[in-house]
Amino acid sequence: MSDTEVSPEIMLAFYKRLYPYKSIFGWLNHEHTPTRRFTHREWAFTLPPDTYVRYQSFADADELKKQVCQLNPTRFEIGPVYSAKPRDRKTVRAANFTPQLRELVFDIDMTDYDEIRTCCSGAGICKRCWAFIAAAVRVLDRAIRDQFGYKYLLWVYSGRRGIHLWISDKEAMELTDEQRRALVGWLTVIQGGKEMKKKVNVRQGTKSLPPGIQMSLESLRTIFHRLILEDQDCFAEEEGWETLLQLISEPSVTRRLRAKWEIKSRSSEEKWEDVKREARADKGGKIHDNMVAAMEDIVLQYTYPRLDAEVSKHRNHLLKAPFCVHPKTGRVCVPVDPSSIDSFRPERVPTVSQLLRELDEAGASAGAEATEHHSDWQKTSLKPYVDMLDRHVAALMEEVRRAKREAGPDRSW
């Protein structure tokens, strides 16, 4: 079988033998015994050919597994914790069925970088353009930890050309939609549709950038140099450097640069040096200040994370569960360690058929329908990824235990 093949039979085998239900349960539940965080949680299943089943909920990991194996969905999504069990929603008054808790989630997708990347477009993704995602992960991971103080971040590869972030800190889980919108506002720098050339408008005139963005800018400067100037060579073609000139918007400067670049082909790096030289020439003047601000904005426009804001703003947004399989690529949506994001290679992520082959090669007893396969993933290259999630879950559970101890004896027992 081909590596990208995803037939219903393959999916069923994957769900029966490999999907790490226990780890997912612990991650959503924060404790060993089922709480509302799990029992009142919405699950939604996509069934072939095009049925979408919402408001599913389960008592524990076993029940989840049973249903997944029975429905054999192409994928499933995780929603919020409601005030009542989603499967009972028809029996409660609408006012008593509202979303209460939800991980704070982010979605970054390569398609939002189509106007910048020169190596691929659309659904395509290669090692070179993954660098945009890597830059976004670094900036966002750091901003959320330093500025918002959250600790329990889980990054998950989306299976094709993007990445998801799930934040499970208590406060993050409890955020209202209004607070989520505010947080997204704080983090959003790139704005405007395809007709808007200048997409960074975050400062007053040429005054300094807000402190949070200033901090991100420092690490993005290096990325800009390596990724935009050297690797993607974004200003090589006329369309690219015309955009650059429009973003500088100093008529006298852009006239000079255009004249120069039209006659002689210069690399993006050389062009950027030209821009810097023009700025320096007016040191202390107004053009200099405008250009320094414009150059910082350009660095941001080309490298700052492009967030799909709608995903993050609403508690009741559903997002594909980790360890699902992408139907087009056959790759598993595995957790990703942000500290080694630069060396992450989407094409090395195991595919579902590869995993099943590994399992067979490992001599797992074939045809043993009756035996439980709780830890079959240990025999495959899925192991490091499940281990990563388990470490995350252990830290999260430890935090919850500590908070409980501090809150004093629980009298509800």
Next chain:
Amino acid sequence: MQNKEDRQKLLAQQTLSKINEVENHGTRRYPHRLNFYDKPPLGDITIEDFETCALDRLRILAEIESSFVRNRSWDELKNITITQSDKFLQLNSNSAWTLDLESQRRKDHVGHFVLRLAFCRSEDLRRRFVKAETALFRVRFDSDDGEENLEFLKSRDFGWEEVTADEVEEHFKELQTAAASANREPNPKERYCKVRWTRVPDLIEKRRVFLKGGMAYVPSREQSSIVFQEFQNSLMKSLEMTAKALPFLDEDTRIVPILNNLSQGFLAGVSSEWSTATAGSGNEITADMIDDMARKHFPACMRNLHECLRRDKHLKHFGRLQYGLFLKVLGLSIDEAISFWRRSFSNIQDDKFNKEYRYNIRHSFGLEGKRANYPAKSCQQILTSDQPGTGDSHGCPYRHFSPDNLQTALLSMYSSQGLTSADLPEIMHTVKAGHYHVACTRVFEITHARQGVAKGEGVGSGESVTHPNQYAARSRELERERDGDNGKKEDDGDVVMMG
């Protein structure tokens, strides 16, 4: 005259001494003008009081809501609210020479709690009530005496923590840049307090503070934000609790009709005339009329979506939503809508269309899902919600296009209707100032000058564009008027002005 002044003075003095007396005994019910409404009013309330207090307050809240809907500035809203309050719901400071602070404050208190009962019943009503009440609170807070505000704030724990001088020193640079980027005059002696960022989402959303480890460093000048947020949050929580308790309350049957009446009054206060489909009113249009209509009657946002659709044979989700609902309200029936979209997405196979789009079209007509008949988006919604992402075509061109592209787009869309490049500077000037609806209104006037629309006339009686459907409807109306006239004139050749 002499007599009246004397009497007023005497009464005022009596009142003051009365207040002092009560203060001394520590039994004053309303020590502050402002109220967080933590406790319900005590004592019996007559049914008449119940209704008057609520109705008078409702007038003010409805005016506040309509100010939001009409996009009035904060200052305008504030002035209107103060004028209305003087008429219906006076509430004076302790320093005021007024007769009966206690009964003013009791009326304020009772009115608020009656309206809570009326507006706790749906999420939408709760949200709108909280928004209007918070605005009222803010108007009062802004116009109150500074000393009294401080006293009021001391009466409650806001969970803020003073930032020590050492800590200010440590983050000096960030605090200064935060001030500069929020357009506050940097003040080296500024005092700060810190709170969890979740207490000041408005300051976070606009990046007006320094944020570290989840703590927002709020300068004293912005502290009122924490107060308003607290007011809003605690009111929302209380309303949710009231909503849960309400069905189990022993409802007084005389109260129920009053409550129903009150909540309807609030709903009617908002304009929604463009929110429902016009189907059945003789305005039906068919799929093949749209190309022609777009050229003649559509505002720039819809022209752009239409042209993108023709060019790309596709529109992304929010584009489909914005354009689809507009066409629905314009009079496109469900069958015509499906036929229109089916033909427009000509690169898409039938089964993909049926799977991915048919449902959504039916849904927007209220035929699927929760069966809500979705209203078309107003300018306000188009301008502020669902900001277009990098590959999107929806939104408002006046706001979301870069200046160059906007000018090119306007000329290509409207030069056949009389718009020339000489008109652009004026339009771009209003765009730059952020008055997108003014720019759109001006384009309407220019492109309908041939039908006799003069500058300043807008879409009729000086009204500006607030809804794409209003734009299109007025444009069609003008065409019908002209066609009606032309029927007589065409035979005579040129029209001669008589008398």
